[in-house]
Amino acid sequence: MRVMGVDPGLTRCGLGVVEASPGRRVSLVAVGVERTPADWTLDRRLLRLDERIAWWIGEYRPDSLSVERVFAQHNLLTVVGTAQVAGLALLEAAKAGIEVAAHTPSEAKAAVTGSGQADKAQVQHMVARLLGLAEVPGPPDAADALAQAICHAWRPTTMDPAHDGTATPAQKAWLEAERAARRRPARRATC
Amino acid sequence: MRVMGVDPGLTRCGLGVVEASPGRRVSLVAVGVERTPADWTLDRRLLRLDERIAWWIGEYRPDSLSVERVFAQHNLLTVVGTAQVAGLALLEAAKAGIEVAAHTPSEAKAAVTGSGQADKAQVQHMVARLLGLAEVPGPPDAADALAQAICHAWRPTTMDPAHDGTATPAQKAWLEAERAARRRPARRATC
Numbered sequence: 001m002r003v004m005g006v007d008p009g010l011t012r013c014g015l016g017v018v019e020a021s022p023g024r025r026v027s028l029v030a031v032g033v034e035r036t037p038a039d040w041t042l043d044r045r046l047l048r049l050d051e052r053i054a055w056w057i058g059e060y061r062p063d064s065l066s067v068e069r070v071f072a073q074h075n076l077l078t079v080v081g082t083a084q085v086a087g088l089a090l091l092e093a094a095k096a097g098i099e100v101a102a103h104t105p106s107e108a109k110a111a112v113t114g115s116g117q118a119d120k121a122q123v124q125h126m127v128a129r130l131l132g133l134a135e136v137p138g139p140p141d142a143a144d145a146l147a148q149a150i151c152h153a154w155r156p157t158t159m160d161p162a163h164d165g166t167a168t169p170a171q172k173a174w175l176e177a178e179r180a181a182r183r184r185p186a187r188r189a190t191c
Numbered sequence: 192m193r194v195m196g197v198d199p200g201l202t203r204c205g206l207g208v209v210e211a212s213p214g215r216r217v218s219l220v221a222v223g224v225e226r227t228p229a230d231w232t233l234d235r236r237l238l239r240l241d242e243r244i245a246w247w248i249g250e251y252r253p254d255s256l257s258v259e260r261v262f263a264q265h266n267l268l269t270v271v272g273t274a275q276v277a278g279l280a281l282l283e284a285a286k287a288g289i290e291v292a293a294h295t296p297s298e299a300k301a302a303v304t305g306s307g308q309a310d311k312a313q314v315q316h317m318v319a320r321l322l323g324l325a326e327v328p329g330p331p332d333a334a335d336a337l338a339q340a341i342c343h344a345w346r347p348t349t350m351d352p353a354h355d356g357t358a359t360p361a362q363k364a365w366l367e368a369e370r371a372a373r374r375r376p377a378r379r380a381t382c
Contacts, residue, residue: 041291042281042291043281043282043284043285043291044285046281046285047282047285047286050282070271072267072268072271076263077263079271079274080263080274080277083270083274083275083278084274084275084277084281086275087237087274087276087278087279088278088282090234091234091238091279093234094234094238095238100232100234
């Protein structure tokens with residue numbers, strides 16, 4: 001299964017595509033960061049990012065697209081722009097007819113490092129290791145997009161570790177992070 | 192000048208187009224509300240709204256498009272979806288190469304009623320009166336979209352009331368609401 005992960009942002013939007021094979025193996029298909037200048041008008045920035053996301057989907061043809069979940073109460077300064085770029089990714093996925101998903105940053109971190117509180121360096125390090133890369137992938141946005149894609153490829157519903165009792169420590173942390181996210185008050189707005 | 196106003200929302204998105212003539216006359220071109228079912232997936236809702244907004248722009252060919260400004264600290268439950276629909280309106284305007292703007296709800300209310308604190312019934316009543324309509328336009332979202340369009344058509348930069356001293360009470364209230372919005376702390380996130 002091929003998954004495209006998106007770490008949405010107006011200034012830097014991380015994009016990463018991985019191919020997941022049976023046995024929890026993942027390989028890198030593509031990774032990059034799309035940027036728009038802060039002095040462009042918002043409509044122009046959104047148009048550029050929409051065009052780039054559409055290009056990535058057309059070029060790499062993922063089976064599903066997973067976007068980092070946006071929380072309204074975090075980062076008031078950037079949440080509107082972040083939500084808008086996440087919306088564009090969902091729009092382009094819908095146009096292409098591919099499945100969409102959204103995982104929280106904690107879920108993505110837990111999926112690749114075993115801890116929902118991992119720092120950016122740990123996420124970059126583990127993403128490189130899991131994908132067998134000699135170098136850590138670019139800026140944190142790029143690694144976060146790959147972590148989002150790996151998180152979705154390895155989601156428990158695919159592998160059913162809860163049912164057969166074979167969950168690894170990382171999967172257990174993932175399940176715990178997901179359960180914790182579900183326990184949080186409903187007042188949080190997400191996409 | 193023809194202006195399309197957008198009151199963004201996932202469940203109900205108000206759309207209104209007005210034609211503004213010299214002498215502060217405005218006439219109705221079209222008004223409506225585009226809806227998406229709450230049980231649809233988010234990507235499908237965004238795709239439908241994107242298609243409908245693009246249709247409105249193509250059908251009514253506005254010179255500019257004005258979207259209600261989204262504030263991150265209001266309505267945490269809906270801000271992500273609202274921001275995403277606002278983003279789609281900006282995206283489609285950019286694709287069509289038309290000018291975009293964003294005014295706060297207070298500015299739009301002040302433009303049509305003379306008060307930034309006007310309630311929904313007052314806005315509906317004044318929008319109908321200004322456009323010479325026998326009936327109050329549909330749900331509040333429809334009236335709000337028209338108020339947004341009228342607000343932009345009558346924006347002080349077009350008419351320059353501050354320069355020639357001919358500002359009406361409504362325009363003075365508009366200017367005051369706009370100044371107040373600019374004085375608010377920069378920490379608020381808007382689109």
